[in-house]
Amino acid sequence: MHALDEVAGITKKYDQFDIILTGYTCNLGAENLNKDLSLQRVKIVAEYLAAKGVSSDRIITDDQGENNPIADNSTLEGKKQNRRVEFELKNK
Template identity: 50%
Template sequence: MKTKLLPLVAVISLAAAGSVQAHSSVEAKGDIMAEGTSAYVVDSWGRIVRDNENRCVRSIDWSKDTAIAKCEGWEEPKPAPVVAPAPAPAPEPEPIVEKPAPVAPPKFIAHFNFDMFDIKTADIPELNTFADYMNRECTCKIAITGHTDSAGSEAYNQKLSQERAQEVAGYLANHGVVTDRMIVTGAGETNPVADNSTKEGRALNRRVEVEIVK
């Protein structure tokens, strides 16, 4: 009776299937694979060889650095705990800086040349400052009072003092100060602040005083 021979391809296929089944069954028993280490004796399947007491058989290349913890019965190192970064501190609120109460400017005095009511160029910066204060910081009223020296008649000086006061009031109005907030008067020569018998005294008396009234 003749024995039928299986084709060579079939034989190889059966052998490979058997090998895979055997390999899978070996791994299923909990064998430790070498995974490239040379610290232990390895069989043809890449498994670490065990002795009769089921211990991994070490090779001459074994050291603590190359040892496998599972083989040696060491506890596997635990991954370091993930520490969440501390939350960023909340920004501190900016301190509230209270705006200081506006301080009323001192009384402003403009001086005039003899027999003139034109504002001097030197007095313009202070007038501008006063107008700015009135427009931004103050809702009060101001008194604008014109004065003269004693040269000339009382009637003429009264008229001249009024013209000087009106000139200053007009300048402030042109720079935003409402006319309803201004009390404009002329005092003539009745209220001198210096001696009218001297040139210096008369120059000081030719003036317009601007001051805040409550």
């Protein structure tokens, strides 16, 4: 979880920002299940960051399911890239 440790450190250092976590999936499976999966994925990341000292009231979560793919869902590699959580810092 080295990358998440770095995110936690940056987020704690710049406490004037909230952190928006957005979860995504590939298009494999039913859309409603993918929405739930992206929510589970983003909640796990939020819990990890909170455990590392990021105040949970600064963490905003969003689940997008299979929306907004960044790679081709017809390939295994593309599906892997679309299963992700994105981070964004936002002024409070």
